[in-house]
Every structure is written in structure tokens, then in C-alpha cells.
Amino acid sequence: MSTVGTLHEPGAWQRGNDRKPPFAIAFIGLGALIIVLIGVWATVRGEPELLPRSLLMGAFFSTLAAYVYSTRVRSRHHESHIALTTYRRTRATEIRYSRTQHLLFTANIASLAAWATAGALEFTFTGEPPDPTLVAVWGACAALSAGCLLLIAVGRVQRGRLLLTEAGVHQEGQWGKSFLAWDSATGIEPAHDGRSATITLPAPEGAAPEKTGSPGLHINTSVFDLDRALVYHLLRHYLENPQDRAELGTNASLERIRSRAFR
Numbered sequence: 001m002s003t004v005g006t007l008h009e010p011g012a013w014q015r016g017n018d019r020k021p022p023f024a025i026a027f028i029g030l031g032a033l034i035i036v037l038i039g040v041w042a043t044v045r046g047e048p049e050l051l052p053r054s055l056l057m058g059a060f061f062s063t064l065a066a067y068v069y070s071t072r073v074r075s076r077h078h079e080s081h082i083a084l085t086t087y088r089r090t091r092a093t094e095i096r097y098s099r100t101q102h103l104l105f106t107a108n109i110a111s112l113a114a115w116a117t118a119g120a121l122e123f124t125f126t127g128e129p130p131d132p133t134l135v136a137v138w139g140a141c142a143a144l145s146a147g148c149l150l151l152i153a154v155g156r157v158q159r160g161r162l163l164l165t166e167a168g169v170h171q172e173g174q175w176g177k178s179f180l181a182w183d184s185a186t187g188i189e190p191a192h193d194g195r196s197a198t199i200t201l202p203a204p205e206g207a208a209p210e211k212t213g214s215p216g217l218h219i220n221t222s223v224f225d226l227d228r229a230l231v232y233h234l235l236r237h238y239l240e241n242p243q244d245r246a247e248l249g250t251n252a253s254l255e256r257i258r259s260r261a262f263r
Helices: 022-044 050-072 099-125 132-153 228-240 242-247 253-257
Strands: 084-087 090-096 161-165 168-172 177-181 189-192 197-202 216-220
Touching: 022 050, 050 099, 084 253, 099 132, 161 228, 177 216, 177 228, 197 228, 228 242, 228 253, 242 253
Parallel strands: none
Antiparallel strands: 084 090, 090 161, 161 168, 168 177, 189 197, 197 216
């Protein structure tokens, strides 16, 4: 989808700072490299059994660093992540969460599960009589991470999305779902939590169940591979222009996005 024009960001985002994590990314990446080098050095010294676990732990920290990078640093805009769909027999304009972040999250959990499983097997079946405490700790870590992988495999933890319908906004995150009717929202509030830009559609108590403890719909823009200003202006337009909501789920909404025709 080719686009026209640019959009300004709310002042609340411009005052925030989401460029802090490069140091953390470098620190995590350096840790991954050191762990792998320890395994290689142990192999050279005649202890090759350490290498598989060091490689797996290096993979865990490497994917963690890549995940932080994908959420906090890299510039991204894939407008193909906006599409038309049907949700509960209702037309909707869909804004998908980042595919890259979901794949990195899955890879991170998989490397943790493999590392913990390798450790549990080693402490159970090799060398001296196994230490029950160590076996239990490693086994619990392996079971928890494998359980998370199972939830991903069966779709209980999935790549999230926002669904804009004529009735309201559905948010399907990795761990849960929520809905807010347009008419229940009392405004739109951009903010910056010190880590990333957020959008809140506040609502009266009881209008939308939220785990955060405050009513309304809360959206972290770092989960999108999109210009965050586009997400803000898109939500603001349909909130403030109810006469245009009928076009959600149709090509007219995609054309509005392409031409940046927000009022």
C-alpha cells in the first residue's frame, strides 16, 4: 500500500525518551558472546559437555537482545500489517502486531526450554548421583518454558492485533483480549511511560475490563511494526468522527489510511 504525506506525533511522545536501551542491548549481547566463548574454551580444554548448554544460553540472550531491539530501537513501518478481515461476523479493519517480535519471543522461549532440558538431563543421567534439588530446579524451568511453548503452539499465546469495527475497538494481545465501544470512550490520551509511547482510550468505570486496574483501553505502540503516529491518528479519527465508522472493514478505511485523510 503506497502512502501519502506524514503525520505529526503528539507532544507527550516527543517529550518521552525511548532511546535508552542501546546500552542494555549491548550488555545482553556481550553476555551472550562471553557465554558462548566459555563453552568453546571448555571444549578446547577437554570439557565438550559444556558447549551445548553454553550455545543454548547464548541463543537465549541473543534472541532477548534482538527482541528488545525490535520493540524499542529500530525504525519500522510495514503498512501491509493493516488489512481487512471479519471478526465475529462483523467487518473489521485489522492492525496486526509485529510478526518479528512474535517470532523472536517464540525463539527466546524455545532456547530457554532447550537449555533447561539439557541441564536437567545432564544433572540426572551423567556423572555422580544426581542432586535432587538441582534436578528439580532445572526440571521446573524446563517444564514452565515447555508449557509456554505449548500455549504458543495451540494459539493461546499468539501474535496480537487491534480490530476496529463500527461498534468499537477489540484488542487481542498475547495473553488476553479486551473491547471498548467507541461510544464508551471519553477521549484519547497519548502518553510516554519512559520506555515506549502509549495510547489510552479512557472510559467510565466498568466500561471495559482491564488488568491494569484503570478503566479503558490501553495500547502500547511498540507492539506494532507501524508508524505509531498513524495508529494514534487512526484511532482519534474514528473516535471523533462517528459518521465515518461504517467504513471500517471496507476499502474506504484503507484508502483513508493510504491518503492520511484524518480530521
